[in-house]
Amino acid sequence: METALSRRLLDDITNIMDMQESIDGEKIWWSFCFGNVLEYVADKTFSLDYDIDVGVLYGQCDEDRLIGAITGHGYEAKKRCINDVTKKAFNIHFRPIEDSIKGSPTIDVYFWVQVGDILYHTYDTNKEGRKIPSEYVFKGVKKNWLIPEKKVIEKERKIGKPGREQMFTDEGTWKMPVFDPSTGLTMRIPYAIGHLLDEWYSPSWRFREFYKGQSMSRWIKKVKSCKELSRARI
């Protein structure tokens, strides 16, 4: 349900993520993912009914700075699924602890890892209570569904349709209006929304029961150690 708190959370998360920078001082790619995208498309809202899922690119932003920014808003952080080679997290789970946000959804930040033209994410599957899991289970999507190629970004800009141009970001995501337009709030949505929802929740996501299960993928990668991802950019 939409509330003052859900609006505040959306605004806070958007500001925090927009402030993150790459090592080169560039804006980072980020977007809401999974259930939040599904809820936006189905109900045009951002409620407190579902946990918040945010995607960033593995290695693009400073992990500690991101943790500092979110914990500064009343959350505690727990790194999950640590890469056994680099010791960086594939997922950071944030739990609200401050009184003003207690009971609100948790935030999961996923670090998408690129292997070839697929972007993979993982969280705590098979970790069996350990930070470093005995087996990593990655689920993938095509890279250009999340992050369009430069040529696509250029083309999208050229089209310059008034509504679309305002929604399109430099990083290739959409900033789609949410809630009452007077709030001016937008939600960061990945480029190929339909492809992603078809992949994650197909085929029921819109017309059958509201999907509450885990996201699905036809690209599954299971590895004992991240050494096996040697060709990945990690």
Next chain:
Amino acid sequence: MYFTYDRKRWAIEDIAKCYECAERAGIKDKLFVNFGVLLGAVREGDFIGGDDDVDLAVNSDDITLDQQLAYIDYLDKAGMFFAREKHFRRPDNKKYLWFTLRKRQGRAKFCHWWGFNWENFWWWSKGSGWVRQSKFDSRRWEYGSETEGIALGLPSKLMEKLMWIKFKGIKMQVPEKYGSVLDWEYPAWPVPQSGSSRKQVVCVIEKWNNTRTWKIYTPPVLL
């Protein structure tokens, strides 16, 4: 607002009738909604305000000409008359690629699209009806007055399976990859915008009976 309360009600009635006719012609499981009706069904569970017709589609590769003609005959018998002046038949196999039903007072326009597969794309066409500057910019897609047709493409893999949905009290079919289809046809589709579907992949057909004269224009990167 084109889709008034009554027009929506009648459109639903007419879609159901089309399915009845399709069943008699043996093509019920091939018929699905596309373009604006698909967008409306997914985005709003309703017809969208900016639309002005109902688009139904079939993969013509999967049906025979006799089935197509039988379907038209059943439509006529059901009072949904085929508009003889608004259609296009492929010269090589005589199948209809596109036709509309005759306008009826107060009722929604109905277009039928009979797509076909070629080179991993699924094509829609109004044949020579689309060979005009106002529809396709000839500087972007090269064609001349002798060009026999222009077709709009979608990756065939998105159209492999259909699924039944309930829409305003009736059952109709949509592509199972409806989200992906909408990404192609209407980028940023969750937010209402003006304009028609996007021309992402286009095929210029100089001669229908010679595929070597067909030229596909694709963007630098496909989704």
